Amino acid sequence: MSKSSGGLLSGLEVAVTVDDQFQWTGIPFPEGHGPHTVSKKMMKAFEAYGVPGVYAFNSTAPTEEDPRVLDILDDWCAAGHYVGNHTHQHISLNWLDVDTYLRDIETSERLLSRWIEASPSRYFRYAFAMEGDSATKTRQVQTHLSQNGFLSSPVTLWFYDAQFMVAYDRALRLTDRAAQRWIEDTLVDTAIEQIENQAAAATAALGRSPAHIMLIHGTTVAGATIERILGRLTEEGVVFVTSERAMADPANVIGSPVTTRQFRNSTQKWAEHAGVSIPDVPPAVLAEVEKAAPIEGMSYDEVLGRAIQEWTRRVPFTPVPADFH
Ligand SMILES: [Zn+2]
Numbered sequence: 001m002s003k004s005s006g007g008l009l010s011g012l013e014v015a016v017t018v019d020d021q022f023q024w025t026g027i028p029f030p031e032g033h034g035p036h037t038v039s040k041k042m043m044k045a046f047e048a049y050g051v052p053g054v055y056a057f058n059s060t061a062p063t064e065e066d067p068r069v070l071d072i073l074d075d076w077c078a079a080g081h082y083v084g085n086h087t088h089q090h091i092s093l094n095w096l097d098v099d100t101y102l103r104d105i106e107t108s109e110r111l112l113s114r115w116i117e118a119s120p121s122r123y124f125r126y127a128f129a130m131e132g133d134s135a136t137k138t139r140q141v142q143t144h145l146s147q148n149g150f151l152s153s154p155v156t157l158w159f160y161d162a163q164f165m166v167a168y169d170r171a172l173r174l175t176d177r178a179a180q181r182w183i184e185d186t187l188v189d190t191a192i193e194q195i196e197n198q199a200a201a202a203t204a205a206l207g208r209s210p211a212h213i214m215l216i217h218g219t220t221v222a223g224a225t226i227e228r229i230l231g232r233l234t235e236e237g238v239v240f241v242t243s244e245r246a247m248a249d250p251a252n253v254i255g256s257p258v259t260t261r262q263f264r265n266s267t268q269k270w271a272e273h274a275g276v277s278i279p280d281v282p283p284a285v286l287a288e289v290e291k292a293a294p295i296e297g298m299s300y301d302e303v304l305g306r307a308i309q310e311w312t313r314r315v316p317f318t319p320v321p322a323d324f325h
Contacts, residue, residue, distance in 0.1 A: 010237030013211040015246035021218030022062035026307030038223035045227040051240040054081040057125040059090035082119035093132040095317040123153040133261035154266040157214040159194035166300040168221035171293035179293040205274035211249040
């Protein structure tokens with residue numbers, strides 16, 4: 001295990017957030033795993049590393065099939081963590097008109113109001129962190145959020161953990177323990193490298209190191225590795241802070257300097273605006289992850305693609321897969 005590598009992350013303030021604890025409709029958890037088992041592991045890891053007040057942003061459509069998954073939010077809040085709004089259907093604003101998107105936010109709000117009201121701040125996170133393909137749409141949604149007391153909680157650091165989810169599911173189905181271990185180890189290393197690269201890019205783009213907001217998803221593979229990831233970040237000198245502390249940094253509240261329909265976090269947008277390139281984002285290793293534990297018809301793109309097709313039966317829209325690139 002590597003020791004602190006020259007302090008790139010030393011003193012970096014990071015608020016941890018978790019998205020999609022119920023996963024997405026059409027992408028179930030692997031057999032024997034689910035929101036309860038994953039959130040338990042995460043709460044334990046947060047306690048071990050003193051990670052305060054973690055906001056969970058969950059699209060709520062999966063609760064239509066199984067409302068009992070909402071119970072995990074009681075334990076989550078009892079452990080000192082919080083809940084925000086992440087839309088009901090998890091459809092990108094790129095693919096919907098503003099009214100449909102706002103109604104989807106309201107549907108989720110009705111299901112989660114109990115836990116959102118119990119949280120100190122009202123935060124909203126865009127589905128896929130996509131803030132809309134036109135500045136007009138972004139402004140219309142932002143206006144609605146402001147009028148309803150919500151602040152958009154942006155992501156400044158991510159490490160593509162959701163892209164490990166399907167490979168991990170394949171490894172579990174095949175009982176391929178070597179592949180399972182390799183995927184876990186690779187996710188831990190990727191997390192640290194991505195956070196180093198993205199934090200450095202944010203500093204280069206802004207001329208200072210902002211308070212960061214990190215995203216990890218409520219997947220089985222994230223549950224299996226969260227403790228190691230937090231441990232490594234702690235060794236590197238990361239200081240875990242609340243979302244409220246991170247949101248006190250103007251960089252996180254004044255909105256993005258660029259409008260893009262592509263899958264980009266705030267750091268990527270700051271970097272693009274400033275002409276700063278970020279090495280290995282998205283990480284090249286994702287191609288290797290896709291080759292692990294192969295099962296016909298179960299690539300990441302196939303699984304996500306089928307799920308999104310399924311969503312179009314609930315709400316008519318045309319998905320644009322190129323938006324993920
Ligand atoms: Zn999400």
